[in-house]
Amino acid sequence: MTITVDIKDPTPVYQQIASQLEQLIRSGRLRPGQRMPSETTLVQETGAARTTVRHAMKTLRDKGLIETIPARGSWVKE
16 A cells, blocks of 8 residues: 655645545555554655644544544544
8 A cells, every 4th residue: 555645736745644544545555443654654655744644643533534532543443
């Protein structure tokens, strides 16, 4: 699974990340109960700032696609 960011795309980076993760969830590549990539992994993979990655994860939480347990990580919701 690779999440990429296009800096020439006018879409905000957090939305690019959230959109790609949402697509992975909806396609079944990330299944219910499966752990999401960590913030650190996404920061390293995309080159985005940690706050940007956090914003992307919040977007997915707000859509009801993932749940986050502080200091534990995030999982795809059942």
